[in-house]
Amino acid sequence: MAKKKEEKRKTSSALSSVFLALSVVVSLVIVGTIARSYLAEKRRTANIYYGSVADFDQPACVVHQRLLEATPEYEELRALLEKEEVERGGPEAARLLSDAADRVADAIRTYAEENGYDLVAEAAYWERHAPRGSAAGDVTEDVIEVIRRTGRG
Numbered sequence: 001m002a003k004k005k006e007e008k009r010k011t012s013s014a015l016s017s018v019f020l021a022l023s024v025v026v027s028l029v030i031v032g033t034i035a036r037s038y039l040a041e042k043r044r045t046a047n048i049y050y051g052s053v054a055d056f057d058q059p060a061c062v063v064h065q066r067l068l069e070a071t072p073e074y075e076e077l078r079a080l081l082e083k084e085e086v087e088r089g090g091p092e093a094a095r096l097l098s099d100a101a102d103r104v105a106d107a108i109r110t111y112a113e114e115n116g117y118d119l120v121a122e123a124a125y126w127e128r129h130a131p132r133g134s135a136a137g138d139v140t141e142d143v144i145e146v147i148r149r150t151g152r153g
Helices: 002-046 064-069 072-082 091-115 122-127 139-149
Strands: 047-049 059-062 120-124
Touching: 047 059, 047 122, 059 091, 059 122, 064 072, 064 091, 064 120, 064 139, 072 091, 091 120, 091 139, 120 122
Parallel strands: 059 120
Antiparallel strands: 047 120
């Protein structure tokens, strides 16, 4: 009888360990799925500069790198890097890039609002992910004009 109780206790303990291990695996799979979903959404929205892909009627696209390069901050950074007066990746470079990105975001928003666009996306992203039948004009040059118009601020 004592032997049966001992076997029953070992079996119960083994089953508890198996259930615990399964719970951990299931939890890890769920966390992994949530993380992948979050990262995919983050990548997707990183290519949307104005508006929402969930609801738009008048889309446009831009080449963000060209917009950055058109800012006074980016030009200043490039000059400082050429003269080796600023460290690539250092705090001053990061500040100038951040200021350039802010200027680009403001210019995109201004242009979109002035011209009735409700979505502005990265051109390469739009080419890959645009809904069928949705055309978006490239307004990069127009947004560069807004950047030049706003000048140094």
